[in-house]
Amino acid sequence: MSYRIAEAAKLVGVPTTTLRYYEDIGLVEAPARGRSGYRTYDDADIARLRFINATKNLGIPLSDVAEPARAYDVEDCSSVAHQVVEMVAERLTETQARIGELVALAAQLQTVSARLAGAPTAGACGADCPCATAAPAPLADRRTFVPLTRSPALQDQSATPIACSLDAGAVTDRVSEWQSLVQRASSREPISGGMALTFAVSAGLAAEITLLAAAEQDCCSFFTFTVRLTTGEIRLEVQAPADAADVVAAMFGTAA
Template sequence: MSYRIAEVAGLVGVPATTLRYYEDIGLVTQPARGGNGYRSYDDDDIARLRFITATKNLGIPLTDVADLVKAYDLDDCSSVAHQVVEMVAVRLVETQTRIGELVALAAQLQRVSARLAEAETSGPCGQGCPCAAAAPEPLADRRTFVPLTRAPGTAPDAPVIACSLDAGSVPDRVAEWQGLGARAVRREPIAGGVALEFVAAPELVAEVARLAAAEQDCCTFFDFTVRLTTGQIRLEVRAPDHAADVVAAMFGTAA
């Protein structure tokens, strides 16, 4: 079956200009043209373009997508899938790191906002003026309450999805969870969250317990359960439904 470019755009979910751009940069070969001069796409073209759109929507750069397209045309599906998994793993680490940086930035901005709100209502700016401090030091014994997600229509008494960890510690905490998660031998979906399983080792038991206790202290909406069996550590992480994205970002998702 043949399709015109407008039909392909609707089926693939991208504008026709994007399809032309893919041709211009060599991401796809130019389709055949009918007797009327219009581009003519077949079912294989549709499948290839859907693959390109899907991988691009994962945030994979077009240069890497181009490599995947070559593999798509030459290799078997399992080989292509393996390459996609590797690229997704890189994007996941980058995204989780960015989450930590954004939460830390949100904490700094909230501190700045609170300090500026306490500025004198009259008089000129000068030495010690809060306007001159773009990123002031945290006030003693005060932690910033950083919202992590919003849920329209959430009941007033629902747990608040927020973190009170000080801004400078957020990226390090995210990195700690990433390091721990990399050691998991299995992930399993559970009601309200995810379970991570590890090969038991005394130092790992201590690390899991330490991180879970530290995280629950600043993010009280999390519920952690650590189970020890012969040769195995099982960490169960649960949170309210409207915090599912936070759980996935911090602890990963089960396949």
């Protein structure tokens, strides 16, 4: 079939200006024009544009989308998919790092908020008042829980909160520890309520996994960790409530 630009844009799910922009930056070749001079798109054009848009929606820069877009018409699907997988892996690493940074920032903001709530009700601000102190000091004998989801389930006070009690300075290091461990897994598979990771058996690695899981469960009590040792392998099962599914995927990955 043949489609005009407005029809093509509607099928792809973008404004017509986006299709023109793709042409302007050389991401796609200019489509054929009909007798009236209007751009016309065929089904192959629509499929290619949907691929570009889907890849862009993963947060991959358009400059990086250009290479698999060129390969889309001339290479096997597996080759194109491999290029996208590599980009997704890089994007996932960046996103996981940002999660650690954002959780650390949230912890700092919660600490500052708690200190400001204790400001005196009378008197002028001074060097020692809470609002004049930029760097938050740790709250004595008090753990700060940073919510990791906006799920309504958090309103249930009897439920285990989807939250982390690590102080801000430790969050990024903890996320890095998990990322390093997950990269050493030989396989990952989804299980009910979470993810299972398999590692080659090693007494030192088993101890490392167990200690890290215990430390994580202490600050994020919504996680359940199970470590199984069998001949030749270590299996770590990570489970959490449904509301924490995105947290599990961000920290422990998805099925490989």
